Amino acid sequence: MHFLDGALLPENQEKLVITVAPYGPQWEPGDFPSDIAVSIDEQVQKAVDCYNAGATVLHFHVREDDGSGCKNLDRFNEVLARLKQAVPDMIIQVGGSISFSPAEDGEEAKWLSDEERHMLARLKPTPEQVTVAVNTGQMNIVEMMTPEDRAGTSFARQAVYDAYEEMIVPAGPAWLREHLAQLRANSIQPHFQITLKSGLVTLERMIRQGLYKGPLNATWVAISGGFDNPDPYSMMEFIRLMPDGSTLTLEAQMRAVLPINTMAIAMGLHVRCGIEDTLWGPSGEPISSVQQVEQLVRISRELGRGVASSQEARAIYKIGTHYETAEQTLSELRYPVARRPIRPALAERKAAS
Numbered sequence: 001m002h003f004l005d006g007a008l009l010p011e012n013q014e015k016l017v018i019t020v021a022p023y024g025p026q027w028e029p030g031d032f033p034s035d036i037a038v039s040i041d042e043q044v045q046k047a048v049d050c051y052n053a054g055a056t057v058l059h060f061h062v063r064e065d066d067g068s069g070c071k072n073l074d075r076f077n078e079v080l081a082r083l084k085q086a087v088p089d090m091i092i093q094v095g096g097s098i099s100f101s102p103a104e105d106g107e108e109a110k111w112l113s114d115e116e117r118h119m120l121a122r123l124k125p126t127p128e129q130v131t132v133a134v135n136t137g138q139m140n141i142v143e144m145m146t147p148e149d150r151a152g153t154s155f156a157r158q159a160v161y162d163a164y165e166e167m168i169v170p171a172g173p174a175w176l177r178e179h180l181a182q183l184r185a186n187s188i189q190p191h192f193q194i195t196l197k198s199g200l201v202t203l204e205r206m207i208r209q210g211l212y213k214g215p216l217n218a219t220w221v222a223i224s225g226g227f228d229n230p231d232p233y234s235m236m237e238f239i240r241l242m243p244d245g246s247t248l249t250l251e252a253q254m255r256a257v258l259p260i261n262t263m264a265i266a267m268g269l270h271v272r273c274g275i276e277d278t279l280w281g282p283s284g285e286p287i288s289s290v291q292q293v294e295q296l297v298r299i300s301r302e303l304g305r306g307v308a309s310s311q312e313a314r315a316i317y318k319i320g321t322h323y324e325t326a327e328q329t330l331s332e333l334r335y336p337v338a339r340r341p342i343r344p345a346l347a348e349r350k351a352a353s
Contacts, residue, residue, distance in 0.1 A: 001242045003267070013268035014316050015308035016300045019219075019249055020050040021059035021276035022289035025099045026141065026164065028154040029067035032279055035288040038067045044082045046289065047090065050274075053293040056313035057091040058083070059276065060127065061099060069099030071112060073119050084125050089310035091319065093129040093191055094120055100139075100167060114175045121182035128319050129217075130183060132190040133171035134199040138226025140165050141253070148284060149254050169195075180212050189319060192218040193251075195227035200241050204335065210326035215318035216246035216333050219272060222260065223253040230256040235263070245334035247316060254278045258295070265300050 006012045022035075023043065029036045037046040047058050062070035062079050070076065076094070083092060098112050098120065120130045142155065142164050150156045155164075183190050190212075194200050206212050220238050222230035228238065230252040242248050249270040252260040257278040261271040273292035281287035287295075297307050308316060323329040330337045 001239050001244055007268060008266065010304035013305055015306040015312050016265060017057060017270040017308045017313045017316055018055045018293055018296055019057035019059055019093065019272040020055035020289055020293055021272060021274035022046045022050055023061040023063065024275040025061045025069040027275065031153040032275060032286060035275055038063055039065065040079055040082060043079055044086050047083055047087050049290050050293055051087045051090050053290045054297040054307050055293045056308055056310045057093050059274065060092055060094045071099050073123065077124055080123060080125050080127060091129060091313055091317065092127040093131060094123065094127045096120065096131040096133060118179060118182055121186045121188055126186060126188060129189045129191040131193045132179060133169050133193050134176060134203050136171050137169055137195055139167045139169045140225030141167065141223060143225035144223060144253055149280065177211055184322065189214065193221050194218050195221045197238050197241055200238065207329050208326060213323040213326065213329045215321055216243065217317050218242065218246060219249040219251050221251045230260050243333045243335045245332055251277060255280055255282065258282050261296055262299055265296065265303060265305060271296055
């Protein structure tokens with residue numbers, strides 16, 4: 001992305017799209033009893049409250065009645081249907097992990113099988129987005145957690161900490177090709193969760209090969225532990241590689257969430273908040289998902305930047321848009337289209353023959 005003259009002036013920026021992740025599948029209900037929604041009614045009401053506060057994208061996970069992370073896609077369909085009635089204008093973004101929470105202490109925290117994850121492309125009613133990882137990698141969500149972050153939560157138990165320390169995100173080339181094909185067949189937009197610049201380079205190659213043809217909406221996931229680090233140097237290097245025709249949301253963890261989001265707002269990028277990312281406010285106090293949304297709305301307005309309505313967010317993300325060719329995709333995203341041969345002399349010899 002390029003920051004030309006005036007790029008930091010709010011009148012030259014898109015309105016802010018706020019994604020909220022209020023379900024926090026890694027947390028147990030007792031970690032934040034006043035804000036972790038357990039019953040279906042509570043999960044639906046949480047979406048309504050976040051929407052009314054200013055969030056237009058709902059990052060979606062589901063819990064069972066006992067509060068455990070749900071891996072039953074029939075229940076996903078049931079909650080989705082309720083959400084479509086309660087917040088019909090909200091962009092529903094299903095978390096591609098389904099639920100990575102271990103069933104019992106001592107078990108691994110892991111993503112489900114490739115085929116089970118492909119089933120997200122067949123949810124009914126159809127969500128607007130499913131998050132898609134690019135490249136297999138470690139997702140050690142506890143690496144940056146401080147003792148203060150864990151205190152009073154389930155992560156203070158060594159068995160829970162250990163379960164998450166070794167978690168892996170499986171997102172190899174064959175799975176990614178098939179997943180993107182199934183999402184397109186069902187008119188679901190991928191929202192790419194990119195953890196390192198190498199993942200963005202891989203995605204660009206796939207676009208050039210015609211394996212993905214559509215808008216590029218991505219989140220930079222900076223939680224360390226195998227992902228990028230939430231620091232300005234890593235952030236700006238990643239932003240530099242994003243094409244001008246894309247959208248970028250920044251995501252961090254724990255008390256890094258607010259500083260990273262504040263920088264995103266100032267630069268004209270988009271934000272993600274909610275208890276999936278942090279339970280704690282800037283001074284270490286508990287902060288609900290709704291309070292986090294309200295906080296970002298206030299900051300954006302102080303900077304003179306408007307907050308996108310649901311219809312504006314759909315236009316910014318180009319929900320429902322597909323492209324027909326690699327060339328059209330490259331042009332719409334404003335990637336360079338013409339490519340010089342890597343070895344010009346060899347290309348000339350082949351042309352001559």
